[in-house]
Amino acid sequence: MAHKISDACTCCGTCESACPVEAISPGEPTYVIDADKCTDxxxxxxxCPVEAISPxx
Ligand code: SF4
Ligand code: SF4
Numbered sequence: 001m002a003h004k005i006s007d008a009c010t011c012c013g014t015c016e017s018a019c020p021v022e023a024i025s026p027g028e029p030t031y032v033i034d035a036d037k038c039t040d041x042x043x044x045x046x047x048c049p050v051e052a053i054s055p056x057x
Pocket of ligand 2: 005009010014050051052053
């Protein structure tokens with residue numbers, strides 16, 4: 001399990017610094033979360049202005 005960034009991402013970059021384990025990085029076409037690093041802490045979810053981050057199903 002890991003959190004995931006949807007197509008709604010506008011690449012604002014806000015979530016990148018919010019992640020304590022540096023699992024978030026710029027990607028194409030959206031920012032991406034490294035599933036191997038993500039600990040599902042949820043810290044990034046409330047940082048996203050367009051609500052693009054959610055727990056993976
Ligand atoms: S849920 Fe936590 S560990 Fe996973 S990407 Fe978001 S801030 Fe990083
Ligand atoms: S905070 Fe949201 S819109 Fe901004 S880069 Fe992260 S996922 Fe994309």
